[in-house]
Amino acid sequence: MTEVRVPADWPASAEAARAEQDRLRPLVDVTGPGPAAPRLVAGLDVAYAESGDRLAAAVVVLETSGLTVVDAAVAVGRAAFGYVPGLFAFRELPALLDALDRLTAAPELLVCDGHGLAHPRRFGLACHLGVLTGLPAVGVGKTPLVGTWDPPAPRRGSWSDLRDGTDTVGRVLRTRDGVKPVFVSVGHRMSLDNATAQVLALSPNFRLPETTRAADRRCREALAGQLG
Template identity: 50%
Template sequence: MKIPTRLSWPTSIEEARLIQEQWRDRVITSDCLPEIHWVAGVDLGFEDGGKTTRAAVAVLSFPDLKLVETAIAICPTIFPYVPGFLSFREAPPILKALRQLTTTPDLILCDGQGLAHPRRFGLACHLGTLLNCPTIGVAKSRFIGTHNEPAPKRGSWTPLKDGEEIIGAVLRTRTQVKPLYVSIGHKIGLETAIAYVLDCTPQYRLPETTRLADRLASNRIQS
């Protein structure tokens, strides 16, 4: 995976907003995927009262979802916690973790938003456009938008809307269990994103990719 090494990260909300507004037009919202052999999940944890970021990535084979590689990056937190701008806090350590991989993911699932973002440029969009890689946002809670409750059966979903615009899907990954919020990150359409999230979620509420990355990021398992 080609990962940018010389990136200038913003130091203010004004600079970050400008980057989001300039880069959101680069997001591809249709299927431009290779054949998927390796899927990855990324997540973060914070230590020292938020001063230190622990980024984790887990790579699994697809479709059998066997863990093949993990990586962790621990570094100082460089951007404050500001809703709507979390990718500037989270992307730098995630990129550092991704650089350690020997297996190149064909698809990355992010614990966060994609298009379901006020400026249509959440973490999944930011990572996807930086890496030129298909990405999906898979969030545990709603950030923006309105929706009807999906039917209780696994695989049921309803559109997540901002006004009349569909910005994601509210997806039931387990029957009678709280749904997830799925949105396009980059180089994938929404219905394809939903299908891959379900393929990566054979047992638990969360996809195996981000479930394992979450455990690594929170130091509940070792890499």
Template identity: 80%
Template sequence: MTEEQAVVVQEELRPLVDLVGPGPSAPATVAGLDVAYSPGGDLLAAAVTVLDARTLTVVDSAVGVGRPAFGYVPGLFAFRELPALLTALNRLTTVPDLLVCDGHGLAHPRRFGLACHLGVVTGLPAIGVGKTPLVGTWDPPPVERGAWSPLRDGGDVVGRVLRTRDGVKPVFVSVGHRMSLANATAQVLALTPRFRLPETTRTADRLCRDALSRTEHPD
């Protein structure tokens, strides 16, 4: 697929995003998704970890190993990681109530980032939590955990810049599918009792790194 064709796919799928939500206020399980790459960038491992939303312990997980399905192009990120992530999701024995993606949802040039794509394809509620911005402008939120400021782009509020820990660099929260922005914010805060990044992202990050390492060095 060419970049032009990928953009067409995004514009075709974008109308399918559910912006009403509001999504589960008390999900029983929340999934984290992340991908690790080999040093040469020729291999990748995708991981999904499903956490009990109350205890934040892992109750299910799966991985998918493969080749990057697309070059790294900002704005077309989903085409790179989606196939391996879907492989991992299909290997779960449970269906999570919410997907927490490592990247953006609506906070995207065409309002269709990885979290939207993953949400539409799976039909599950999804949100994006990015470590760095892709689009938009914002004011620095107050230093206290829980403080946030709107992320604006082209006249739209596309997400929130959220402080998950006192005095620590904020994260970028945006809606993916079947979730309100307010609920997405609440869920991210529930997942960050101790660290800047959601517990879901942290467990998935560890798992895909381990899986990649085991793929490169069997023994």
């Protein structure tokens, strides 16, 4: 497994990273509608070493008919940017893009372990990946970065709006009866209705989508192998 190389023009300062977000943000398509019945969906996740700045980025492609893995790729390297709130995507993007380039099966939708519009600067990881790849993308966060919400009803499929001021930036979605919800937001080329429907369809048995669960396993295994 080769080491991820960070592009020479990758932002090196918070000021440069924010300027890049400002440049790319207008390119985000928040209406979609996105694929209604995608056959191949990719989950993306990153695992970090307990010490140092080593990381492993995994992309796992699932066939939606049986939620079975049909392709996967992992890239291992170092965080490409410091830890700055609101700029976290810049740490992970080079490795995630490297892993995406290694796939042999082309996904129709990216499901990111992170946020899209539900971000302080309205440009989270799912937005950034969607714009750079041109693929429809959705963010699914375990915890919110921004916003207020009313608790959704306890039954699976219930949701409430995630609001930041006067803006609706996502949905708080219950994927299992009586279990903590997840936070769904549009990344790129998707409507919020479709993003919600796709995340629910990908989460038949657990709180998190099978795409996220598969990518989480793969990147943790890869990181453990690199360090072992």
